[in-house]
Amino acid sequence: MDIKQIYMDANALLHGHFKLSSGNHSEYYLQSAKVLEDPKTANLLATALAAQIKESGLKIDTVCAPALGGLIAGYALAQALECRYIFAERVNGEMSIRRGFEVSKDERVLMCEDIITTGGSAMEAARVVESLGGKIVGVAALANRGFCKRENSDVTTKPNCKLPQDIPFFALADFTFEMYSSDACPMCQAGSEAIKPGSRGN
Template sequence: MDIRKIYTDCGALLEGHFLLSSGNHSNFYLQSAKVLEDPKIASELAEALAVEIQQSKLEIDTICSPALGGILAGYELARALGVRFIFTERVQGEMVLRRGFSVQEGEKVLVCEDIITTGGSAMEAGACVEGLGAKVVGFASLANRGICQRGLKPTHKEACKLPALPFFTLADFNFDMYPPENCPLCQHSQAIKPGSRGN
């Protein structure tokens, strides 16, 4: 499965000057919503990711995603794996579990995102459910910006916020990223965050 081609064909691989959720800038942006708007493609991607996870023999009770970006990817992955799905959301800056969702003591949770950059939102979702008694057993994403390393026992780069737990992803997109105070793109244009300005 050529994930880069799928993103390109769906108009989900954007080129320009973008502000990433990590706060960094980049000349490329992955807009997974454009991929996931097609239920057939969303299902195929989730099934491919589910195969990787099933081959690892990792025990999972529940998929949890941080809202908003991870919800569709997480739901489809939960369906492919035949497990429960829940999501966390940010309220006044803090990731919380709402809407009647709950977790049991020791419940094995895999946190799923659409895109992992530094893994910050995924870590917040994981910390939220662990604070309620669940156990995070791994992380997954459709695509990965290349800071966090995939594998069953990954050794992450310093900027990655994920712990050394299993991390599954379909593709690595290793694009240049710049801290805003040292971004060469800022000499010619202002960074935009897709979705915030109508695109």
């Protein structure tokens, strides 16, 4: 399965000058919402991701996704894994699990995002799950931005990766793009202005 081509076909691999949620700038941007707007494609990707997880033998009770980006990917993955699904959401800037969702003691929870960059949002939500008694057994995403090492990949873990090294990370493909601080961005220096797409800006 050519994940990059699927993103390109969905106009979800954007080329331009982008300001990321981290504040860094990049020439490329992944917009997974454009891929996931087609339920057939969402099911195709989730099934492929679930196959990796099943092959590993990892035991999972529940998939948990941080809103907003992980909602569709997490639901589709839970459906493919035939397990329960919950999500975390920000309330006054803090991740919270609401809407009657409960987590049992030692419940085995897989965190799921559409894209993992450093994994900060996933682990913020994971800490809420752990505070309720759950056990984080793995992390999954459709795409990996290349800062964290996933299963079956040669990408090495970078210093800014926030995922734990003692649990597996599953993703369908690595997308490793150059990123620049705003004061060292060659596109800015050439006079281009960065735009901020995605759930936090557009």
